[in-house]
Amino acid sequence: MDTLNTEQPPSEANTTCFRHPRRETYVRCTRCDRSICPDCMREAPVGFRCPECVRDENRTIRQSRTVFGGRAVSQPVVTYVLIALNVLVYLVELVRPSIVDQFDNLGTGLVDDSGRYFLDDGGSYDGYQYVGIAHGEWYRLITSVFLHTLPTQGFFGITHILFNMYWLWLLGRILEERLGMARFLAVYLLAALGGSVLFFLIAPTEGAIGASGATYGLAACYYVVSRRLRYEPLDRTRMIIWLTVWMVVSAGFTAWQGHLGGLLVGGAAAVGMAYAPQQRRGLVQAAVAVALLALLVAVVMLKALSIGAAP
DSSP: OOOOOOOOOOOGGGOBOSSOTTOBOOOBOTTTOOBOOGGGOEEOSSSEEOHHHHHHHHHHSOOOBOTTSOBOOSSOHHHHHHHHHHHHHHHHHHHOTTHHHHHSOOOSEEEOTTOOEEOOOSSOOTTOEEESGGGTOTTHHHHGGGOOOOTTSTTTTTHHHHHHHHHHHHHHHHHHHHHOHHHHHHHHHHHHHHHHHHHHHHOTTSOOOOSHHHHHHHHHHHHHHHHHHTOOSSOHHHHHHHHHHHHHHGGGTSOHHHHHHHHHHHHHHHHHHHSOOSTTHHHHHHHHHHHHHHHHHHHHHHHHHHHHHOO
């Protein structure tokens, strides 16, 4: 008598998800044909995919790039973050105005035990402490860029931050879309640093604050990029003329050194970004940014040494 085979072939009704063995399912991944439950289904052009196949496909998809090699962005995230940081620091200033003296772009100065600042006029200041960029406080070169005049201080008051944030919003959105987040941030920070460094070189005993150097650098960058692309959503000639006239007219009551430094460094960084050859473009752009940074650092070191060596 023959022995009957009692084993039955697996039924479709008993198929379980390969990631969740206790869950029955009738759906299979259209790519790898493994069974997947509703929690593992990822909608595809035809049917559904499992999470592993979706991840494998995403690795092979080439990220879209801007014409200058940066990763394309749908929203100007860096621009909005920079504006938010400036506004946040300004709110802190309103609560604690003393942070302006602690983090402005002062090159060299004296402070007593009570925190009052004095200029070094060659007198005797025993017990006073030297502060400023020339005495190791290099962070002032960047922190000063996020500070702005308080409503009760100076000629501008609150219009100082409003003016700078308007230009950052206007130019930042366009440039971040053209350059990508990383390249745009590099231009912004280099321009900001360039403005601070030139001010330190020319007026080391004075303090300066504001993002004007960075925004002037963005204006120069916009001019270079728009010429390179032959695309001009803003009237670049009128913009540059207006900013130049403002820099000259306001030279008596603003930090024109920061404006000029930001304009020059921002323009130089933009040339490196916009005119880098397509082959090894990223490497050339990074080399230009590093070279500008190294130059600014070297200039600050030499100036600090000359201040420290002065009698």
